[in-house]
Amino acid sequence: MSKTVLKCEHLRVVFGGLAPVSDFSIEVKENEIAGLIGPNGAGKTTVFNLLTGVYVPTKGKVILEGKDLEGYSTIQRSHAGIARTFQNIRLFKNVSVLDNVLIGYNHSMSYSMLSSVLRLPKYWREEKAAKAKALELLSVFDMQGMAKIKAGNLPYGAQRRLEIVRALATNPKLLLLDEPAAGMNPAETTALMETIRKIRDEFNIAILLIEHDMSLVMGICENITVLNFGEVIARGTPSEIQNNPTVIEAYLGSKREE
Amino acid sequence: MDFYTLIAQIINGLQTGSVYALVALGYSMVYGIIMLLNFAHGDIIMVGAYVVYYSIASFALPPLLAVILAVIMCTILGVAIEKVAYTPLRSAPRLSLLITAIGISFLLENGAQLLFGADQKSMSPMVKGGFSMGSVGISYAAVVTIVVSVIAMTALTILVNKTKMGKAMRAVSEDMGAAQLMGISLNRTISFTFAIGSALAGIGSALYLCAYPQSSPTMGSMLGIKAFVAAVLGGIGSIPGAMIGGFAIGILEALVAAAHLSMWKDAVVFFVLIIVLLFKPTGILGKKIQEKV
């Protein structure tokens, strides 16, 4: 039995009377790829924002490896081991690909401002090590050749990959991917599935992803949680979810109303 | 300080406060619609003041006509600035737009200095005399200023809340993209906002001249900055907020002056702004905007 990385208990958030997430619980284990699906507006991204501390939950708990994250800011949660990508890509566009990754490594480096201004040995040592690590990480994703390009000039698919690389550089225990396949063609999506599996195998982390592309979700997720109107309506393995009448109704039923 | 001086100072404060409020409205409306701190707004007042000065001093026009001319000129100038300098930058980063506004502001100031000279141009007051209520003397200028600005503000509130154009303005400030999809012309609405704001600045310039009958190239910069402070204080983007902020700053200044500390006036105004922003960053009536993640 592998250990639990993320545990959420009855998360709820209320904005001015509306509750985009009314009751959300989940458990994600180490080396697990979990999926979070649901119709548009079900509250999936809000869940990510609650997990990463962008929003403060009105009720409920987020527990990362046994530690309650209540009161943790986004920054502290990143240090604690939660990394994410964004639905609308948020790269450091005018900065090189390598620097994007190095910014992810910032927290694991420790030289002071004084040693950077005086160029003390510690600066050289840590910079060299971080650069090597960053290039290695990029090479895992076949991006070492792009290190010097400005992130904003990368093709779309590479931008999505770079966001994942940057998130991995923070050395996370839990990786949150917000619609990683959005805007990709089927070939790119297949490649992305390989990448996600590779991340799980090589980095030993838990992955929770939001996705609308069902071939991807059903292809790689071991466990799927379905959200509708801010509430969990089903959870289980891909085959269980595919045959769950409530889920089918949530997707198709909403279509009928339109 | 005795009671009567206090009353007199508060009336003074209301008088300058109404000018601030009128100018603050221009800032607030433009900010609400395109999120731009229109630095040049204060200098539009300066241009308006010169128009009034020259039409009375050189062309001997009746004051009312001079004021109308100033309002027209300010409106044209405001819209022209928007078309020439701000429209090309609508999709540019906010910082570029802000720097452009600062550039326009300095262009107007220095252009005026070249055209009209750096010295102050004094004129005889447009509204003379006054009356007394008990032992408090009230000038007609103060009465005219307060009455005119209250009328202008009421008209603006009606315009924004009751007319079709007002609805368009509110829609654009809420969500530019969605408003456009609803068939609202962005260019027309934004230009209209600048026109209204600048017209108010024109009225403001005339009222300013009632209180201080002299114009100089840099008169707009401090007036403009303080009006902006008033808009921020009241909550930027909010019309009643701009009015409250304007009167608050005016009265604050008058009280500082009454305490014989008028040379500290500017410092006190900014200090109050910093304190307010610390505790309520959105101002008195402002609402919070959060970036969507």
Add this chain to the structure above:
Amino acid sequence: MKKKFTIPTPASYVLNAAILFVIWLAISMMISSGVITNYWRGILITIGINIVLATSLNLACGYLGQLPLGHAGFMAVGAYAGAIFMKATPAAALIRSGNTLAVLPLFVVAVIISALVAGIFGILIGIPALRLKGDYLAIITLGFGEIIRVVLTNIDSVLGFKFTYGAAGLARIPKFTSFNICYFMVILCIFIIHTFMKSRHGRAVLSIRENEIAAESVGINTTFYKTSAFVLSAMLAGVAGCLYAGYIGSLYPSTFKFMKSIEILVMVVLGGMGSMFGSVLAAIVLTALPELLRAFSDYRMVVYSLALVLMMIFRPEGLMGDYDFSLKRIIQKIVNGIINRRKGNE
């Protein structure tokens, strides 16, 4: 595999130092031989002060992506702090007796005091201001600059000690800013900004400019880095103020008006926000050009403001964009070009 010619980093440091030394030697010789007149030496020092001002504002504006409008305020604070200290020391007598070497330690202390005092004001104003974004930060820093000016104008003594002399100005400051001192300080400031930016701390600052939400998501402490960059920028403006005080000899609060902040901003914007080389170049050109075009001095500010507007509309990235000058890169390019051509001939 093609082998490329690269200069090792230590060698490039030596190379840059050598070039800077040669420039210094050339200018010093021109000064001592009288090719550069006293008048132009003064302009060179003004250029140096403006370079420090522009590059330090570029740190807060170009790299951090904020728009502080109170840079002149920090300069004023540094200038008064340095000047008051130097007046209290026997520096004036030492300079008169020609003992410039003995003034040096005093100058070092003065610069440190200026930087620290400006830095403290930077923290005081930065912590509240940086919680707000964009325009609010601009208006708060503007307000701060004005408050500083009003305070300097209206206070002439503190606790009975005559200090700043109010609007009458602080006069008879020892003139300690020589060309050598100025040249060295410019290099030091540029070096500090460069080494700060090319480090994990500098990258963190850039990440805030690029995307604050993403920066937080990868664990960048945005408040800390915003404040750090802002305070460093203020400290260097204080250093520039100290140099200014020691060059001009008397300080008036009216020098540090809003206009001064804008002049510095114009340099940064024209040079290209985020380009140190651009800031340096713009500081040189915008200081020297008005001296060359004295006849048009009336039009100077009009041209400045027009340039600012036209620049934003037609070339918002500034003259230099984010290009940064690197001698190392240029030499590598030339050498590699030669090597490649030879290979082609073979």
